[in-house]
Structures are given as structure tokens and as C-alpha cells.
Amino acid sequence: MKHWFRLHGLALSRTVGALLRHPVATLLHLAVIGLVASLPLGLYLLLSSVAGVTSKMPVEPQLTVFLKPEADVGALRAQLARDGRLAQTRFVPKDEALKSMEAAIGSGDLLAGLPDNPLPDAFVLTARRDVPAAELTRLEQTLLTDPGVDTVQLDSAWAARLEKAIALGRHALQVVVLLLAVALVLVTGNAIRMQILTRREEIEVAKLIGATDSFIRRPFHYSAAIQGVLGGLVGCGIAAGAITWLNPAVGELAAAYGQPFLLALPGPVELAAVCVTTMLLCLLGAWFAVWRHLRRYR
Amino acid sequence: MIQFQQVTKRYPGGLEALKGLSMDIQPGELVFLAGHSGAGKSTLLKLIAGIEKPTAGTVLVNGQNLARASRGSLPYVRRHFGLIFQDHKILFDRSVYDNVKLPLDIIGFDGREVKRRVLAALDKVGLSGKEKLNPIALSGGEQQRLCIARAVVHRPAILLADEPTANLDRDYAHDILELFKSFHQVGVTLVISAHDETLMADYGRRILRLKNGQFSA
Numbered sequence: 001m002k003h004w005f006r007l008h009g010l011a012l013s014r015t016v017g018a019l020l021r022h023p024v025a026t027l028l029h030l031a032v033i034g035l036v037a038s039l040p041l042g043l044y045l046l047l048s049s050v051a052g053v054t055s056k057m058p059v060e061p062q063l064t065v066f067l068k069p070e071a072d073v074g075a076l077r078a079q080l081a082r083d084g085r086l087a088q089t090r091f092v093p094k095d096e097a098l099k100s101m102e103a104a105i106g107s108g109d110l111l112a113g114l115p116d117n118p119l120p121d122a123f124v125l126t127a128r129r130d131v132p133a134a135e136l137t138r139l140e141q142t143l144l145t146d147p148g149v150d151t152v153q154l155d156s157a158w159a160a161r162l163e164k165a166i167a168l169g170r171h172a173l174q175v176v177v178l179l180l181a182v183a184l185v186l187v188t189g190n191a192i193r194m195q196i197l198t199r200r201e202e203i204e205v206a207k208l209i210g211a212t213d214s215f216i217r218r219p220f221h222y223s224a225a226i227q228g229v230l231g232g233l234v235g236c237g238i239a240a241g242a243i244t245w246l247n248p249a250v251g252e253l254a255a256a257y258g259q260p261f262l263l264a265l266p267g268p269v270e271l272a273a274v275c276v277t278t279m280l281l282c283l284l285g286a287w288f289a290v291w292r293h294l295r296r297y298r
Numbered sequence: 299m300i301q302f303q304q305v306t307k308r309y310p311g312g313l314e315a316l317k318g319l320s321m322d323i324q325p326g327e328l329v330f331l332a333g334h335s336g337a338g339k340s341t342l343l344k345l346i347a348g349i350e351k352p353t354a355g356t357v358l359v360n361g362q363n364l365a366r367a368s369r370g371s372l373p374y375v376r377r378h379f380g381l382i383f384q385d386h387k388i389l390f391d392r393s394v395y396d397n398v399k400l401p402l403d404i405i406g407f408d409g410r411e412v413k414r415r416v417l418a419a420l421d422k423v424g425l426s427g428k429e430k431l432n433p434i435a436l437s438g439g440e441q442q443r444l445c446i447a448r449a450v451v452h453r454p455a456i457l458l459a460d461e462p463t464a465n466l467d468r469d470y471a472h473d474i475l476e477l478f479k480s481f482h483q484v485g486v487t488l489v490i491s492a493h494d495e496t497l498m499a500d501y502g503r504r505i506l507r508l509k510n511g512q513f514s515a
Contacts, residue, residue: 006408204387208349208381208383208387209377210374210401210405212404215373
């Protein structure tokens with residue numbers, strides 16, 4: 001056990017020494033890993049920030065049916081009550097609509113300049129969640145044929161669209177993560193291959209005088225793991241810096257829509273996840289490069 | 299200790315370096331390997347150390363058949379040997395001390411023991427006080443001695459030396475051979491190859507003569 005620790009300690013100290021001896025090469029490689037890691041992290045933070053907002057919004061399919069003044073409310077209510085596609089039907093008389101509008105705007109005398117309440121009576125319908133979008137459109141068409149119905153509005157359509165856009169974003173994120181993961185493995189594999197080439201004589205001599213494959217592999221694996229973790233930290237730093245720089249503009253844009261909204265900075269969980277991921281990917285690249293080189297020795 | 303049974307080595311491309319060799323080297327023996335360059339001396343040493351694999355036949359070292367040794371066990375077999383290479387294989391990116399230390403690092407000796415052994419090995423070959431130098435600053439003969447110090451630092455039971463006296467003048471070559479004799483006197487088995495037979499004659503030991511991959515009389 002002591003022997004095992006000694007071998008690892010030796011490899012680790014030599015690796016750190018080698019990284020410090022070539023500061024420019026080390027920093028360049030850290031920058032590459034950092035940039036590669038920051039891209040999916042930034043995209044992930046953007047998506048999770050937006051998803052945080054939409055989760056507060058209603059996404060149940062909702063229809064608002066605005067009625068003409070001459071509509072037969074009783075008959076329509078009975079017809080809607082029989083419709084199996086609907087989970088809930090709520091009648092909103094025009095007086096109630098006016099009151100809630102006054103409450104939302106904060107003005108008590110909306111009617112002051114108007115001769116009459118201009119708002120129509122309405123039904124707010126909540127469809128069952130399992131009703132497909134096409135069926136909702138058919139329901140909308142059926143309602144429009146009723147002589148008492150003025151217009152029908154699918155309220156939740158935009159929220160559903162946003163949710164779909166986020167789902168698309170998540171898929172895009174998966175593609176980006178996959179591609180950049182492959183890139184990271186290749187970049188690190190190549191960097192380790194260069195390190196191997198500069199130490200080729202040492203590896204050859206060590207193999208000849210009884211070094212095991214693990215002895216040869218160890219420093220390269222340590223090198224890749226250390227650079228993976230540090231590169232992950234750099235990536236988090238880049239993402240955090242970019243978000244901090246973007247956030248004032250994002251806040252202003254959101255404020256124009258009356259929503260307080262800022263992009264989230266990477267937290268400890270994201271930090272750990274990124275560092276572990278970059279470490280594992282760099283290790284994979286190093287493992288492959290060393291394996292390829294060691295194959296040539298008996 | 300080292301046994302060859304009908305060993306043949308054919309390199310890719312068809313060159314047959316060794317043809318059905320059989321030999322037996324006893325523990326503690328000092329054996330010279332003679333022959334012109336290309337006779338197969340280096341190949342024979344590489345087969346003993348498990349660096350090359352025989353095409354046919356059996357190579358036994360301490361009773362273990364190296365022809366069938368697994369990749370994982372070979373490094374441990376090689377630690378029985380001290381290897382002195384024809385081209386020295388000294389690492390010029392580190393000091394004399396660190397060159398000699400390498401085998402001890404590979405085996406995993408602890409720090410104090412490493413220092414003691416490295417300094418003792420350098421003292422033995424006459425390089426005391428030069429441990430901090432870069433090997434590039436050493437003369438050809440001193441580089442040869444450095445290579446020997448690295449080969450003996452972990453006190454192997456068998457020393458294999460490939461042309462250790464090549465490119466050295468006669469006096470220096472004698473010094474090196476005296477050094478080998480002192481290892482022999484403490485029980486180390488030695489196999490030394492050289493193309494110059496006159497040097498070996500002075501030592502009156504067993505000489506194996508190789509010609510075109512076969513032993514000749």
C-alpha cells in the first residue's frame with residue numbers, strides 16, 4: 001500500500017512539475033478546454049433560466065370564447081357541459097371581466113369615458129391535458145359556427161409554443177454536448193500524444209528496464225485529469241463572466257415585458273458537474289493516446 | 299539460469315537473425331558473446347531480456363518461458379536484469395543522478411534508500427561528484443559508466459551488456475571490463491557482447507561465437 005502511494009505520489013509530483021515547466025502550453029490547453037466547456041454550460045444556464053420562468057405559466061390548453069351580446073348563454077353552457085374534451089367550464093360575465101380588468105390596471109373608473117361596458121361575456125374553457133392540439137382546433141371551429149359566438153382564442157398556445165421551443169433547445173444542447181465532448185477527447189488525446197512524443201525516449205528506456213504499463217500511463221493520466229478539472233473551472237469562469245456581462249441587457253429586455261428576469265450564474269452543482277465531466281473526457285483522451293503508444297512495445 | 303532451446307528469430311521482412319540456437323548459461327557465469335556486427339549478438343541479448351519474442355523455440359530465464367510470458371508479467375521479469383545498451387539510451391533531459399534513479403523509481407524504492415543506492419552506484423563506476431551534471435557534459439567513457447551505474451543500481455542478478463567497449467580506447471575498455479569482473483566476483487551473472495575478441499581473450503572466460511545467426515566453434 002505504501003509502495004502504491006509512493007508510485008502515485010511520484011507520478012503526481014512529476015506531472016505537476018511538468019505542467020509548471022511549460023506554463024504557456026498548459027495555459028493554452030486550459031483555455032481550449034475552458035472554451036469548449038463554457039459553450040454547453042452557457043446554453044444550459046440559458047435554457048434552465050427560461051424554463052424557470054415558463055414553469056410558472058399555465059400550459060394547460062385554455063380557450064376563451066367571447067360571446068355576442070345576443071348569445072343564448074344557457075344553451076351554450078349546456079352544450080359545453082356535455083363536451084367530453086373539456087375539463088372545466090367557467091362563465092365570466094362582462095361585469096366580472098370589467099372588475100378584474102380594473103383590478104389589473106389599478107384604475108377604478110374605467111367606465112368614466114365610456115357610455116357602456118365594452119367587454120363581452122365570455123366562457124373560459126380548460127381542455128383536458130390529453131386532448132391533442134388538432135382536436136382543440138376542431139373545437140374552436142365548432143364553437144365559431146354557433147351564432148352567439150363572436151371569437152375564440154386559444155390562450156395557452158404561446159406558452160405551449162415556448163415550451164416546445166425549450167424542448168428543442170434541450171435537444172440542441174444534447175447535440176452540442178455530444179459534439180464538444182468528442183472534440184474535448186480528441187483535443188486532449190492530441191495534447192497527450194504531443195507530451196508522449198517529447199518523452200518518447202524516457203518511455204522507451206523505462207519500458208526496457210522493467211516499467212509496467214501503469215507506470216508509463218500514470219503521469220499522463222494525472223496530467224489529463226488535472227488539466228480537465230482546471231479547464232472545467234476555466235469554463236465555468238468564462239460562462240459566469242459572459243452571463244454577468246449579458247445580464248444588465250437581459251434585465252432591461254425582460255423589464256420591457258414587465259417581468260423580472262436574469263440569467264442564472266453557475267452554482268456549485270453545475271461547477272462540480274462540469275469539472276467532473278471535463279476530467280473524465282480528458283482522461284478518456286489520454287487513455288486512448290497512451291494506449292495507442294504503448295501498443296508498439298512488447 | 300538462462301536456457302535457449304532451438305531458438306529462431308525471424309524479423310518481419312524475412313531476415314533470420316538467429317537460427318535454431320541452443321545454449322545454457324549457469325548462475326554466476328561470465329560469458330562473452332563474440333561475432334561481427336549483424337551476427338545476431340544484439341538479438342540474442344534482446345531475447346534474453348524479453349525485449350524481443352522468439353519466432354520459434356524456448357527462452358527460459360529462471361525457469362520461466364519468456365516466449366509465453368504475458369505482457370503484464372514481462373516488466374517484472376526485466377527487473378531481474380541490468381541492461382547496458384549499445385547506444386547507452388541515456389536521457390539528456392535530466393541529471394546524472396536522475397538517470398541512475400530511474401530503475402529505482404520504477405520499482406518503487408523509498409527516498410532515503412534511493413539516494414543511498416544511487417550514490418553508491420555512481421561511486422562504484424567512478425562518477426562520484428558528477429551526480430548533478432547533465433550527461434551531455436560527460437565524456438563518451440563516462441556516459442558508458444553512467445549507463446552501467448543505471449544497470450546495477452537495483453542490484454540485478456543478471457547483467458546484459460551490448461558492446462560496452464565499442465568506441466572506447468583499449469585502456470578504457472579494460473577499465474570497463476575490470477568493473478564487470480568486480481560484479482562477477484560478487485555473484486552476478488554476466489553476458490557481454492563485443493566484436494573485438496582480443497579483449498576477451500585476456501579474461502579466459504567462456505566465449506560464444508555467433509556467425510550468421512548460429513554458434514560457430
